[in-house]
Amino acid sequence: MTYPFIIPLDLELKFKTLEALLSPYPSFAVAYSGGVDSTFLAWYVQKVLGKRLHAFLVQSPFLGRRERERAQSLAREIGFSLETLFGDPIAVPSIRENSSLRCYFxxxxxxxxxxxxxxxxxxxxxxxxxxxxxxxxxxxGRRALKELHILSPLATAGFEKSEIREVSRLAGLSNWDLPSQSCLATRIPYGTAITSDLLSRIEEAESYLWEVGCRQVRVRIHENLARIEVTPEDFPLFMEKNTREKLLRRFKELNFAFVSLDLAGYRSGSGDKINP
Structure with missing residues (x-):
């Protein structure tokens, strides 16, 4: 197998395992989000293995416009076919009710x-x-993948997130250092019903923080309080009086009565830790 970069020695076995997992199949559909992992997987299947590939992006209120447009742009940049499927998870009671199994449903x-x-x-x-x-x-959601016999080759081959970022960088993929993203529903505590209005407010709030210059953002909701998670390196932004006052005005416009900065900083899955 020919690669456009030299494989790091510590990843040779993982790449061999990945190749062995995928080589028997003549073609693949890939669930694609525009994130680092699914982008690398789509690139690998098409550019390295030379397999026929078709990527699918599910567009729904859970996916922000920023992420959707980035995914579409990346697909054009790399050169693989991308089809958009439209979904309405809020119309599904088991999802809308937002239990701790929401991700599964x-x-x-x-x-x-x-x-x-x-x-x-x-x-x-x-x-x-x-x-x-x-x-x-x-x-x-991993349970659903197993039930539907969806393959997760990067996980099976043992690739860690940091390793996928590194080989994506070596491959020249422009999103190799893209901050991790998750669906907008993860900002809402389990047990709080999901509505289109709430998702829209969260997306607008996070978009504002991206525009301010934050490098990683989550706006997590607790009734009428917005809890902002950013990396500690971005804390100084919130100490600037002008920035803080503008932020408070914007969040009030979005009907958040209280706004707080989480001093623990951004943590992936912190909503799950608060609501096990």
């Missing part, structure tokens, strides 16, 4: 749609981009 819904469309188009297998570290955190 949501993943089951979206991956079923992708699998059915991929089958119609004649693709041999469906892939998604989970990495090895995902198995060490609360990911109820």
């Amino acid at each position: 949501c993943k089951k819904e979206s991956m079923t749609a992708i699998k059915e469309r991929a089958h119609t188009l004649g693709y041999a297998a469906v892939l998604e981009g989970s990495h090895a570290g995902d198995s060490r955190s609360y990911r109820p």
Whole structure:
């Protein structure tokens, strides 16, 4: 197998495992989000293995406009086909009610749609981009992947997030250092019903923080309080009087009565830790 970069010695076995997992299949559909993992997986399947590839992006109120447009731009940049499927998870009671199994029900819904469309188009297998570290955190959606026989080759081959970033950098993928993203529903505590209005307010609040210059952002909701998570390196932004006053005005416009900065900083899955 020919690679456009020299494989780091400590990753040779993982790449051999990845190749062995995927080589038997003639074609693939990939669940694509525009994130580092699914982008690398799509690139690897098409550019390295030379397999027929079709990527699917599920557009729904859970996916912010910023992420959707980035995913579409990356697909054009790399040069693989991307099809958008439209979903309405809020219309599904088991998702809208937002129990601790929301991710399972949501993943089951979206991956079923992708699998059915991929089958119609004649693709041999469906892939998604989970990495090895995902198995060490609360990911109820993994159960849905197993039930639907969706392949997670990066996780199976043992690739960690940091390793995927490094090989993406070596491959010249422009999003190799893109901050990790998750669906907007993860900002809402379990037990709080999900509405289009609430998702829209969260997206607008986070968009404002990106514009201010934050490098990693989550706005987590607790009734009428917005809890801002950013990296500690961005804390000084909130100490500037002008920035702080503008932020408070914007968040008040979005109907948040209280705004707080989480001094622990950004943590992936902190909503799960607060609401196990």
